[in-house]
Amino acid sequence: MPTLPGVHLKDEITKISQRLKELGHGRHLDKAVWDKVELARHPKRPYTLDYIEHMFAGFIELRGDRFFGDDPAIVGGLAAYQGRTLMVIGHQKGRDLNSRTLRNFGMPRPEGYRKAQRLMELADKFGIPVLTLIDTPGAFPGIAAEERGQGGAIAKTLVCMARLNVPTVSVIIGEGGSGGALALALTDRVLMLENSVYSVISPEACAAILWKDSGEAHLAAQTLGMTSADLSRLEVVDEVLPEPRGGAHRDHSAAARILKDALEEQLRELETMNPRVRRKERFDKFRRMGVWKENGLTLF
Amino acid sequence: MPTLPGVHLKDEITKISQRLKELGHGRHLDKAVWDKVELARHPKRPYTLDYIEHMFAGFIELRGDRFFGDDPAIVGGLAAYQGRTLMVIGHQKGRDLNSRTLRNFGMPRPEGYRKAQRLMELADKFGIPVLTLIDTPGAFPGIAAEERGQGGAIAKTLVCMARLNVPTVSVIIGEGGSGGALALALTDRVLMLENSVYSVISPEACAAILWKDSGEAHLAAQTLGMTSADLSRLEVVDEVLPEPRGGAHRDHSAAARILKDALEEQLRELETMNPRVRRKERFDKFRRMGVWKENGLTLF
Amino acid sequence: MAQKVSVDISRRGGNNSNGAESCPGCKELLSPADLSGNAMTCPHCGHHFRMNARQRIELLADSGSWSEIAGNLRSADPLEFFDLRPYPDRIEEAEYDTGLSEAMLVGRARMNKMDVILVVMDFGFMGGSMGSVVGERFWRATEEAMETRFPLVVVCASGGARMQEGILSLLQMAKTSCAVELLAEVPVPFVSVLTNPTTGGVVASFATLADVIIAEPGALLCFSGPRVIEQTIKEKLPEDFGLAESNMKHGQIDIIVPRTELKDRLVQILGLLEGGVACALQPLWEEEKSPSRRGGAITQALNRIKAFANSSRRSPKR
Amino acid sequence: MAQKVSVDISRRGGNNSNGAESCPGCKELLSPADLSGNAMTCPHCGHHFRMNARQRIELLADSGSWSEIAGNLRSADPLEFFDLRPYPDRIEEAEYDTGLSEAMLVGRARMNKMDVILVVMDFGFMGGSMGSVVGERFWRATEEAMETRFPLVVVCASGGARMQEGILSLLQMAKTSCAVELLAEVPVPFVSVLTNPTTGGVVASFATLADVIIAEPGALLCFSGPRVIEQTIKEKLPEDFGLAESNMKHGQIDIIVPRTELKDRLVQILGLLEGGVACALQPLWEEEKSPSRRGGAITQALNRIKAFANSSRRSPKR
Ligand SMILES: [Zn+2]
């Protein structure tokens, strides 16, 4: 058992007060961070089906999890892409009232994750590379979704992605919200559009919990470090893709072109690798995720 | 395209009338056949959990399909058996009103078949042989069961059993009713208790459809050939196990002893085989099922 | 099970050429020419009429490309089954009525120049019921697909098992499932098309085991037939019970394709699956990528598949 | 996510030794001795009180058999996270309160003489939240299990991700899932025990990926916490929401085991899984079966596993 470190509460309180003063409560808000959160959630931002429409000559949507339902919050199917086939799977939000309801605001239920697994296994069977597009506030928090095993569905999607023998690329195109987003992002390469965000928790919920005040969402967003620049620095994403001037919503087809070019480059590289090596490197990549101290040294 | 055989309706009608006379409408009923149907359905006949209790020193029931529910009409778990581990999976009927309702009269829903698949895959992962015990009127015909993919669940169970690398043995211990029974019977060895039945359709339903009269169930039973003797003759079952005098319901523990000894013998043989050969022979076995004519010859 | 499904009986082979009929979808009066000129669908409301095996082959196979496999297999009568009539008589009648040798035909064909193994079922032949010949023909189809590496397309229409072959008909579910597994271990693409009605043992075996499951609009697809369910639960079924659209909602099928688009969609899907196979079989990481690798997907894919045909069987799945 | 779950706060390390408390299950007044003498369960109604990591190790590991692995890993502060207080201060407080170095401890242990890799979580350490150290310790546990072929037992208790490590805490879900997959490819048996509460990222990664999932009675097990769900659906949750018993009904867990039986059941399950491993690793079909093969399952199984330790890795699943 480790021994207790010599901690004295009084000393601590003094230290805290001092650091609070030093940091001015961390309230030097960088407006650019919240701007990005808003761009990532922009109602006109291109969604998965918009990218699919612009990027691929042919697309066959495949539906259903073969167990319980078809979740419109995750779409997937086979796409023709530069003389090869791709399996494209992504979160899908709606743009008007009806389609938002239909797509459940992009919040998948277990059926969505199970459909994703099914399609990935189909892709793996036929040697088809997998592209995932990530854009969700998070997995849907509902009673029935829990009863049908929301947690287990996400976990099995993660293992499924780890196991694939084909090249895999994910792109965070909007909101990368928590486990519901990560479930589709355990890939050889993780790309991120410039104005997307990716976070363990929404800034609003984080503020409510840690600051006991959901009004502190801007501060939480900044502290969590959820922008593409933050995640690039933490080496969580492999490449940040610049967006058309003003943001992807200004020009869907230009955004799709950027994504398409980046994807082609990544796939070219991944396809030349020995599949066993590629798979092993995927495990190594996620094994390295995290920062901790060992024998006093901080390890990345 | 095949050409039309030279058939003349009038000739046909004459032939039919003659054969009807010859066969006396097939109504020479063998009472022994219906006795077996009644024994197979006897309310005191030992069920899966009775065999498990008598056959194994230790049993851990594992529940749930990890998707939607736990179906009490199929039970399964790990059993300690002669110094090795077995995965035992079987249909389970209830004996009193409550347990019959709970077990849905032994009629599984898709969850039951998916639990079976999960447990078989677990067994395969750890090299644990699989024993299935078959005793069901059939898969449950209900709206929700259909909506959750009853057909697909059975089909995937069949493929799952075909795919296993471990030795597999099934025993028809009571009613082997249609696809709901077969789903658990795609095994290296198929055994059958003397007074069990195994059929593509219940004699009552068959009579209603073919004879337009469900009162002809006894005749249908005889015509379908559903007794252990019939199935042994058709080489559908590998071994018929004699029951205690008067039937298995007279002495559960004696019935279990018979089953246990037969199982041990089959497993001993299966375990000495090269797994690849064993698996291939399983495919060959089921490939041979059926009787047809090819170039005029009847092939078995 | 055969005959349990409540559907209109397929008309006899000879006499469907006279007289118009009213469309069950929109009540419009349709002449046989209206229907046959529109892939047996209503030109007004799109209602899909039943199609027999010959019509199905005409719809899907390029003209003159069909060549039958295992056409010489015929039903035996292992149980000497006799209900109100002997089984062999029922077979003969079905042969006479449909002009077919069994409820399933298997052949090589080309679809928009793509080689495939094509399997079609005919509900008119004893309710499309699955007996030993159907099971064996299906097995031969998968063998041929494994041999040639041509993808397998199976158009299903069935009321279930062939009761007259007793337990042997039940075991065709196991047999055909084994065949699908062997095919998957190669792997060869397998697409099923579920047409009205596909029920019983076929649903609980190969029909639902395909890589991609297509359904025709309005097709009844279920394991237990509506009457059996109504008798069991003592309740009237909802109107959309078991229909393709309901199956889609419940996650059981991939895509609903109107018959008029079926051939093109099938070719597109097979081409996409083949594209993947081609990449998987070619050891990309060992050789310089040639520019030609990236163009003309389908044709090139097929060539590559043939080239790799006997060289690279995958190891069986666990 | 951490702290979202509505549960009574774990009492501080030092002061739980004075005074009786009323059982939430049956309202009986219980002394600390009543509880600690009964594996922290109510002797009257069986209510399971929360157990800390030390108590859990005492419950499960044979006396003196625990030897910690990776105990020298400590949280860093990669984001220099500061909400109302700096993250390092929160860590220090948790260390002080619990006497632990993190929310997860990993070690070798013996259970009824069976060697295992034992992992225990402590909800008292920042809500059992999963940060980089928890993820890395879990990885080390699986490495040790693969090295030794000892089965892995993981006792879960968690409120979710460690928000103070931002995205890195989220990624521990991916990391631990990869670890489970590597373990499964060997394979080494892995059993998880879900205790009250197990929620958030832990549920959506290793906790639900075990070969056998055990839950303690009455434990709250869910991905989204009850408050988040209530806020989303604007409805009060049913009383049994997310409880072990409800999870069992919905097919999400294998078995509910009362804590007083937990150790024996775990050993039984591991022994059964090991029995299979032993058979799988031994190429039975190549050698004469010796009579000794059939006796003393567990011990012999373990010996055989060790013997085959480095010889027979299975190929990865497709
Ligand atoms: Zn019409």
Ligand SMILES: [Zn+2]
């Ligand atoms: Zn109590």
